[in-house]
Amino acid sequence: MPDGLLRVRVSFLFTALVLAFIGLTAGCSAPAPKPTYFPGYPIGYTERGVASWYGPGFHGNKTANGERYDMHQLTAAHRTLPLGSIAVVRSLNSGRQVTVRINDRGPFAKGRILDLSLAGAQALEMVGNGTASIELRVTGFQGRSADMGALRIQIGAFSDQQNALNLLNRARQVYPIGRIQTIDLPEGRRYRVQVGEFRSEAQAESAAAKLQSDLAVQPFVFRDDS
Numbered sequence: 001m002p003d004g005l006l007r008v009r010v011s012f013l014f015t016a017l018v019l020a021f022i023g024l025t026a027g028c029s030a031p032a033p034k035p036t037y038f039p040g041y042p043i044g045y046t047e048r049g050v051a052s053w054y055g056p057g058f059h060g061n062k063t064a065n066g067e068r069y070d071m072h073q074l075t076a077a078h079r080t081l082p083l084g085s086i087a088v089v090r091s092l093n094s095g096r097q098v099t100v101r102i103n104d105r106g107p108f109a110k111g112r113i114l115d116l117s118l119a120g121a122q123a124l125e126m127v128g129n130g131t132a133s134i135e136l137r138v139t140g141f142q143g144r145s146a147d148m149g150a151l152r153i154q155i156g157a158f159s160d161q162q163n164a165l166n167l168l169n170r171a172r173q174v175y176p177i178g179r180i181q182t183i184d185l186p187e188g189r190r191y192r193v194q195v196g197e198f199r200s201e202a203q204a205e206s207a208a209a210k211l212q213s214d215l216a217v218q219p220f221v222f223r224d225d226s
Helices: 003-028 118-123 161-171 201-215
Strands: 046-053 075-077 085-091 097-104 114-116 131-141 151-158 178-185 188-198 220-223
Touching (some): 046 118, 097 118, 151 201, 161 178, 161 188, 161 201
Parallel strands (some): 046 114
Antiparallel strands (some): 046 131, 075 114, 085 097, 178 188
């Protein structure tokens, strides 16, 4: 065989071996890790309900994630979504929408699912009315699942501490774990009665239904990040 032809054949075989090796190593490499999200709150998680907003009386206060509340930033408070959740909020009244980051807990009022900052409320044109029917859709997260605290149930809030103690004593006959959380609001000091410690919303909602039936209260579930 002529030397030139031999060199061509050897070069061809070498190239083929290199390509085969590259293909083999590529096939054996580990797949790219999939992003880890929070259990129970996938991307696309949606919720409909009534939103309210909170502003000057809370401006500068510490939020649930440790930040200072700035009513001019696009943030919101939700009772159970992981802190750091990014959500698109669409007003079913005006049709307008805004993207906010969940950095606080609330609203602590029955029948509402979200407390927007002043900036968020302005974007939805709901400041004057105070509330709006909304649809919330989770589009992303900033945080880790380890940051999620236990779920608790609030069954009442009082300006009189003794009334709070009376309700807590009744509630302990149903669930022994309970506490009174004291909080200073713009309208004065309040004593919040909270019971239970749950890991899933299904468990917490079932317990809330029992408390409502047994104690004739209006409970709601929230996540305790303290």
